[in-house]
Each structure stands twice: as structure tokens, then as C-alpha cells.
Amino acid sequence: MERQIINKKKRVFSVEPNKIPPSEVFTRKYTSLLVPALKKLNMNKNSSQVNQLTVKHEVDMALALSAQEFAWSRFLLQKLSSSNNPTTTTSSSSNGIRIQERSGKEGGHEDGEREEKLRELQKLLPGGEEMNVEEMLGEIGNYIKCLELQTIALKSIVQDTT
């Protein structure tokens, strides 16, 4: 049974990578990154309790490394590698790129709202503040998908071990 699974998994990555749905690729990468990391964490820190932050660090790291095609993963990696103690600080650039939406149809008030929201969205996305609006909107889509897949992977890991 184990052999079969091994073979199955080996087969998936072999000849025709184009036929694998990207979501599956991502999830596999993610779990294969995260699980050993957690295991090592577990093994290493058997004396002290496993720090929540380090686990979060690993989780984020796995996310960033599994999705290296996207711009936001680069920023995430930068953030993670620049701080050994993972915190929730934002990136160094404090001036976000000013979102300018000139619209002749809507009133200025609505524009302000929309700008604010776009700025909030920028903050949520790692590295969002350094992108322009169009780029950010595209990256948000990818980010959302990867987050979804990440939650699925995490759920299955947690389920698996309880």
C-alpha cells in the first residue's frame, strides 16, 4: 500500500507536468515543505515548548516557497528572512504608492472610500504597498487562492494527526 502511494506520488511529478492542476502542485509543494519542517521543529525543540511564532514562521515560509511564481511570495520571503523573530511588522517602505482614481462619474467622496479600501487591501497583501493598483489586484487573486489551498493543507495536516 505504501509502495503504491509512493509510486503514485512519484508518477505525478514525472513526465507531463502540464497536466497537473496548479492547485495540486501548490498543495503538494506546500505539504512537502511544511511537514518536514514541523517534524524537525518537533524533534529539535523537545526540551522547550514549540513556539507559536516559529510555527507561524514555518507556515509562512512554506507558503512563500510553494508559490514562488508570484510577486507577493518574494515580498513575503524578504519579510521572513529579514526578521529572524517573525513579527507582524510591515515592510520598510512606509509610503504606499498613492492610488489615484480619477473618475468623472462618481463623486469625490466615493472615490476616497474606494482608495481607502484599496489601500487596506494593499496592506493585507505582502508587498502590496509596493505595487500599483492593477498589479495588486491581479496578485490578490493569486494570493487568495494560495491562502485557500494553504488552509486546506493545514486542515488536512491537523486532521491527520488528531
Next chain:
Amino acid sequence: MDLSVLERVKWLQQQQMVSPEFFEILGSDGREELRRVESYLGNNNDELQSFRHYETIDGCISRTSSFQMEQVKNNEENRVIALQNKRKTEGKTEKRENKKKKIKTEDETESSMKGKSNMSNSETSSEIEKRDYIHVRARRGEATDRHSLAERARREKLSKKMKCLQDIVPGCNKVTGKAGMLDEIINYVQSLQQQVEFLSMKLSVLNPELEFHINELSTKQFQACFTDLPEAVSKQSMMVDASSFPLHQTTSLDYSVKNSNQTISLGSKEQTSWEIHSQCLYNNLRTDSVSNFFSFK
């Protein structure tokens, strides 16, 4: 917006789209012709506004030249030019050339033009237009200068992306308007991030008791989880592909699963700094040294 064609041409010239030579070519007779053209085109302002210059002006110009084609059946040149201009961004010279030819054909067939035939021709030409060309139209009453057109194109791009996001984020369909949708998107992203945090907390709590066995995470489990995702997953894969998900470059992640030792080999061709970092990461995993794991730079 009932500018006469002459005035419009002058306006175009001011916008540096038509060179002064054009007017010389026109001459006095040409200007008369232009006036006649206007009457032939009728009161349909949309048609007249096809003189607007924008990136896809080739469509407009070709349309006008194909417009001529319906009336001038013996002029093959215009048709060739119309076909050649499909979706190309024209240089100024080409546009001028087309205009010249248009005017010339006007000269030739002046006598055969009639009002009724024009209207029917305009319909057929619009059919041709739809088949062949894509262009941005200045709608009635909207500003038509370069900046507004560019702005409008930008807005359309943004709205396209918003639509994509609408497909991805569940529950966005009910909300209308950009602000509402942005709200939804923000909430969704926040909730996803919170979920991830919660799960990682859970993991950290459970961690000491865990035994990780990848072989237990079978494909079935994953697929069961995937069906929970909304339909948009398939669309997402398209979007992901569009963002150049380099599957061909990705790695042969063949990992041999054993109970005790889990080794992962990663082959990567890209040589950016973070790729190197990840390779170091994997090297460290392979060599089983954890100390480097957290402190790579």
C-alpha cells in the same frame, strides 16, 4: 457633438494626429468633399466619432475605409489596407494614407453616392467592423481627448480584474459596486489569514504529539478537500496559468516516503537569491541540520 468633419479634422490636427500636409492634400475641393462626406454619414454621431484617435484607431480607420468599400466596389486597395490594419497600432503615416485614399475614393464616386445606400452600407460596414476589429469608442457626451481615453482604458482593465476577483471570492456576486466588492474581498482575505493563523496555532499546540507521515496524506484526502472549494478553482487555475505558473520549470519533486527519513530533492533552474535560499533550505533538510534552518539569509 455635431462638429462638422472639417472642424473635427482640424481638431485632430491640433492633437497632432493629422499632419498639416493633409490639409494641403485636401485642397479646397477636398474640403468640399469632406463636407459632403459628413452629410453622407448622416446624423449618426457614433460614426462620426470614429475619427477619434486612439490605440485601436486602425479599427476605426479601417472601418471608414471599408465603409467606402461598400460604395466603391472597384477599389481593391482600400480593402487590402483594411485587412492589413487588423489590430495593429498604426503609425501616423498609415492613418494619413488611409484618409487620403478615402478622400480619393470620394472624389471618384461622388456622383454615385446616395443617402439611402449610405445607411444600409453603414450597417454592413458595422458588421465588418465587428468581425474584424476591436476599438475603443468614445461614447456620446464623453470626453475624447487622449488622457480621458487612456484613463477609460485603465478603468476598464481594473474592472476586468475586479470581475476576475468576483469569481474567486465567494459571495461577491450579490454585492454590486466596486466599494462593496472591495469590502468583501478585504473581509475574505482577512478571514483566510485568520484561519491560517488559527490552524497554525492548533498545529503548534498539537505538535509535540504529532507523528508526521506523509504517506497518510493520500491523494484522496486532498481531492476531498478540493471539492469543498467553489467552482472558481478551475478558473483560478486559468488565472494562475496566466500569471505564468511555470510548471515546466518546476521541479521534480519526487520524494521517497519512508517512515523515519524524509528526503526531498529540489531541482530548480532559476537563479535568484531566494531560489538559492530555498535550495539551501532543502540542502539543510537533506543533511538533517536544523540549526541552519531558521537562520538562513
